[in-house]
Amino acid sequence: MKPVNIGICGLGTVGSGVYNILQRNAKQINSRANAAICVTHVGSRRDNPACDIGETRVSRDIFEVAKDPTIDIVVELIGGTSVAFDLVMMSIKHGKHVVTANKALIAENGAEIFAAAEQQGVIVAFEAAVAGGIPIIKALREGLAGNQINWLAGIINGTSNFILTEMASKGRAFPDVLAEAQAKGYAEADPTFDIEGIDAAHKLAILASVAFSIPLNIESIFVQGITQLEQLDIGYARELGYAIKHLGIARQSGEGVELRVHPTLVPAASLIAGVNDVLNAVMVDADALGSSLYYGRGAGSEPTASSVLADIIDISRVLENPPATWVPALGCPLEVLTAQKMIPVADIETCYYLRFSMLDTPGALSNATKIMADAGISIEAIIQKEQPAGIDYVNVILVTNRLPERCLNAAVSEIEDLSTVQGSVTTLRLEHLDQ
Amino acid sequence: MKPVNIGICGLGTVGSGVYNILQRNAKQINSRANAAICVTHVGSRRDNPACDIGETRVSRDIFEVAKDPTIDIVVELIGGTSVAFDLVMMSIKHGKHVVTANKALIAENGAEIFAAAEQQGVIVAFEAAVAGGIPIIKALREGLAGNQINWLAGIINGTSNFILTEMASKGRAFPDVLAEAQAKGYAEADPTFDIEGIDAAHKLAILASVAFSIPLNIESIFVQGITQLEQLDIGYARELGYAIKHLGIARQSGEGVELRVHPTLVPAASLIAGVNDVLNAVMVDADALGSSLYYGRGAGSEPTASSVLADIIDISRVLENPPATWVPALGCPLEVLTAQKMIPVADIETCYYLRFSMLDTPGALSNATKIMADAGISIEAIIQKEQPAGIDYVNVILVTNRLPERCLNAAVSEIEDLSTVQGSVTTLRLEHLDQ
Numbered sequence: 001m002k003p004v005n006i007g008i009c010g011l012g013t014v015g016s017g018v019y020n021i022l023q024r025n026a027k028q029i030n031s032r033a034n035a036a037i038c039v040t041h042v043g044s045r046r047d048n049p050a051c052d053i054g055e056t057r058v059s060r061d062i063f064e065v066a067k068d069p070t071i072d073i074v075v076e077l078i079g080g081t082s083v084a085f086d087l088v089m090m091s092i093k094h095g096k097h098v099v100t101a102n103k104a105l106i107a108e109n110g111a112e113i114f115a116a117a118e119q120q121g122v123i124v125a126f127e128a129a130v131a132g133g134i135p136i137i138k139a140l141r142e143g144l145a146g147n148q149i150n151w152l153a154g155i156i157n158g159t160s161n162f163i164l165t166e167m168a169s170k171g172r173a174f175p176d177v178l179a180e181a182q183a184k185g186y187a188e189a190d191p192t193f194d195i196e197g198i199d200a201a202h203k204l205a206i207l208a209s210v211a212f213s214i215p216l217n218i219e220s221i222f223v224q225g226i227t228q229l230e231q232l233d234i235g236y237a238r239e240l241g242y243a244i245k246h247l248g249i250a251r252q253s254g255e256g257v258e259l260r261v262h263p264t265l266v267p268a269a270s271l272i273a274g275v276n277d278v279l280n281a282v283m284v285d286a287d288a289l290g291s292s293l294y295y296g297r298g299a300g301s302e303p304t305a306s307s308v309l310a311d312i313i314d315i316s317r318v319l320e321n322p323p324a325t326w327v328p329a330l331g332c333p334l335e336v337l338t339a340q341k342m343i344p345v346a347d348i349e350t351c352y353y354l355r356f357s358m359l360d361t362p363g364a365l366s367n368a369t370k371i372m373a374d375a376g377i378s379i380e381a382i383i384q385k386e387q388p389a390g391i392d393y394v395n396v397i398l399v400t401n402r403l404p405e406r407c408l409n410a411a412v413s414e415i416e417d418l419s420t421v422q423g424s425v426t427t428l429r430l431e432h433l434d435q
Numbered sequence: 436m437k438p439v440n441i442g443i444c445g446l447g448t449v450g451s452g453v454y455n456i457l458q459r460n461a462k463q464i465n466s467r468a469n470a471a472i473c474v475t476h477v478g479s480r481r482d483n484p485a486c487d488i489g490e491t492r493v494s495r496d497i498f499e500v501a502k503d504p505t506i507d508i509v510v511e512l513i514g515g516t517s518v519a520f521d522l523v524m525m526s527i528k529h530g531k532h533v534v535t536a537n538k539a540l541i542a543e544n545g546a547e548i549f550a551a552a553e554q555q556g557v558i559v560a561f562e563a564a565v566a567g568g569i570p571i572i573k574a575l576r577e578g579l580a581g582n583q584i585n586w587l588a589g590i591i592n593g594t595s596n597f598i599l600t601e602m603a604s605k606g607r608a609f610p611d612v613l614a615e616a617q618a619k620g621y622a623e624a625d626p627t628f629d630i631e632g633i634d635a636a637h638k639l640a641i642l643a644s645v646a647f648s649i650p651l652n653i654e655s656i657f658v659q660g661i662t663q664l665e666q667l668d669i670g671y672a673r674e675l676g677y678a679i680k681h682l683g684i685a686r687q688s689g690e691g692v693e694l695r696v697h698p699t700l701v702p703a704a705s706l707i708a709g710v711n712d713v714l715n716a717v718m719v720d721a722d723a724l725g726s727s728l729y730y731g732r733g734a735g736s737e738p739t740a741s742s743v744l745a746d747i748i749d750i751s752r753v754l755e756n757p758p759a760t761w762v763p764a765l766g767c768p769l770e771v772l773t774a775q776k777m778i779p780v781a782d783i784e785t786c787y788y789l790r791f792s793m794l795d796t797p798g799a800l801s802n803a804t805k806i807m808a809d810a811g812i813s814i815e816a817i818i819q820k821e822q823p824a825g826i827d828y829v830n831v832i833l834v835t836n837r838l839p840e841r842c843l844n845a846a847v848s849e850i851e852d853l854s855t856v857q858g859s860v861t862t863l864r865l866e867h868l869d870q
Binding site for chain 2: 143144147320336
């Protein structure tokens with residue numbers, strides 16, 4: 001068996017997972033890879049790597065790994081987009097294949113990285129960058145290669161899903177659960193990337209590029225996190241038969257491509273509504289296959305390492321083959337990627353959930369619903385509960401049909417202008433995930 | 436782009452799906468395959484193929500396709516194990532790569548077929564043979580290649596799942612739903628393979644071989660269909676918080692491998708319990724990744740064709756590469772496959788659901804539960820309802836802890852011998868799918 005030498009840069013949570021699994025499952029991994037895979041160089045800025053690596057060579061300067069002439073594959077697990085970018089580019093320049101779990105790096109710098117890899121004749125693989133251990137890149141790029149993908153919708157940030165699950169199942173408030181997520185290590189000390197939807201946007205950009213053969217495009221994504229979500233709305237959603245999940249949604253149609261990340265009401269009976277805690281799932285709608293769903297752990301040491309190893313095994317098997325026979329990074333050759341019109345968020349159609357506080361007086365509801373009717377908006381469901389004596393304002397909850405955001409916004413402004421309506425209208429998007 | 440010529444044998448439901456998708460998505464498929472894929476020869480015993488194939492050459496004798504020197508890949512879609520076997524072996528002998536959707540053929544004759552393919556230096560691909568359009572073979576063989584698989588459990592027969600879904604959701608009886616499934620074309624005129632679990636056993640044999648690197652072994656599978664399942668038990672299961680699904684289960688442990696296909700109570704809140712109608716899903720528990728699930732259409736023209744096309748694209752990309760760089764048919768080289776001890780069904784451990792009819796008299800329940808206690812069986816749940824006056828017998832429903840079948844059977848015999856118990860004890864297996 002040919003030896004394949006691995007250099008791991010960053011031996012933290014995921015890196016030590018990769019190292020440990022490679023020891024534990026060595027026999028099977030080597031037989032599947034048709035190669036003797038061995039970690040021969042570790043780049044780590046710490047003197048105490050997170051696992052016992054025996055006599056393996058360690059460099060404090062991670063760039064030493066990229067320059068090491070004996071290394072075949074550099075595994076980039078340091079995160080971030082500055083040093084990681086330099087490391088990946090230098091690895092490519094030195095003719096190394098690269099495996100990375102870095103979604104921000106691929107989403108933001110993928111174009112440059114893949115172009116350099118193509119020119120240099122090396123592979124850059126990134127299964128672990130999206131949805132952790134779920135082999136979703138492989139499923140889209142190879143398993144569904146015969147299909148046109150219509151849309152995909154994914155729970156692709158475990159921290160947000162953990163927070164929403166706790167809010168829904170235990171009635172807890174957002175800040176309270178966030179603090180727990182941080183204490184448990186699910187959320188970073190600075191949780192912004194997770195809870196503001198940026199991490200999900202990085203992953204969505206990658207998924208959409210592979211699914212639709214479009215260039216990576218992080219700028220065009222409409223991004224909304226979960227920080228504004230209120231317990232009240234989770235409860236009303238449940239009454240209406242919906243769960244609220246933070247979804248990344250990509251859709252392709254004759255009008256162009258829409259990319260968006262936001263809290264979404266989904267039917268409580270749908271499979272994706274049952275994806276709880278830190279778990280991830282991606283639902284894909286494709287022209288030949290129809291709907292399919294891929295579920296599993298989206299983060300953590302060994303789940304993420306599982307995808308890193310899949311990439312290492314794939315590369316080890318084929319690294320001596322002509323580059324034209326490799327699976328292209330984004331599914332098709334770079335020159336085939338074609339930018340499509342990106343649909344502005346104002347034109348994106350979805351159903352909506354609205355909540356507003358209304359003076360409980362004759363004609364008030366009728367005034368609000370007339371605004372909707374005049375705008376051509378149908379009301380699919382409505383809740384208004386009888387109030388105890390002495391309470392003047394009631395919560396009105398409406399679910400609309402599918403319509404562009406600009407139409408919804410116009411109607412919402414008019415409703416907010418009604419003298420019987422107090423404060424602003426809370427709006428959330430709602431998807432049936434069946435079209 | 437290099438031309439790759441496809442010969443399709445059998446142009447029925449799936450074959451016409453393959454043909455149609457190849458026309459519709461030609462540009463994308465060719466760019467993903469790095470090849471100009473073209474169906475140039477069709478073998479069909481009918482004069483009226485199920486789709487318009489223009490001027491494509493048609494042979495009534497399908498073996499003409501296997502012998503056609505211009506063909507690179509033979510797609511076997513005729514089904515069955517006699518002519519299909521001869522066709523596949525002849526195709527291999529003539530140096531053709533083979534793609535098949537034929538689970539019976541792979542499960543029963545895979546060893547011989549893969550050995551011939553290895554000797555001849557061709558690929559035999561069979562993603563479509565298990566769970567239709569779900570890329571489960573690729574997920575297990577490549578996506579999870581770094582993992583040891585602990586167990587998998589799948590809803591892998593759409594007809595059975597449709598029947599169980601209708602029975603559960605509408606309270607219908609088995610024969611009634613079976614007749615509808617046949618009328619809708621979900622079930623064959625002879626539905627035995629579906630409802631007796633044989634089709635699921637074929638698929639389980641393939642999944643287990645890929646997951647555990649063991650030889651294909653259809654003989655060792657314990658197989659039970661859904662024909663004996665009563666509406667009554669679906670209702671009691673629901674009361675206890677379970678749904679009944681027909682599962683194929685494969686598990687590997689220090690003691691060996693267990694393979695079984697049977698109706699199974701699963702927690703109603705589990706993701707797999709939400710897989711309804713003709714849909715399929717496979718849940719996989721792996722050492723690094725933990726639990727993951729793959730869901731989608733397990734049958735039908737285009738869903739199955741989707742997997743056939745994935746195989747065609749994979750092969751087209753790599754057919755000129757050295758065979759040692761191909762993904763081996765069963766994940767690892769044939770000589771690495773290692774037979775493991777197969778655990779006899781009497782030794783397989785699972786939880787059980789029991790139902791029996793008992794004279795509603797003092798001490799009767801105590802006698803039954805004492806038998807369980809003496810056998811070391813814990814009762815995890817029990818239902819016995821108050822009966823209207825005049826009814827002497829009550830239904831008692833028990834859920835046990837995890838125990839080997841032989842222990843359960845001994846206790847069941849004793850319970851059946853009680854003078855207060857009428858008739859036989861209905862037993863169903865129950866899995867929490869969390870270990």
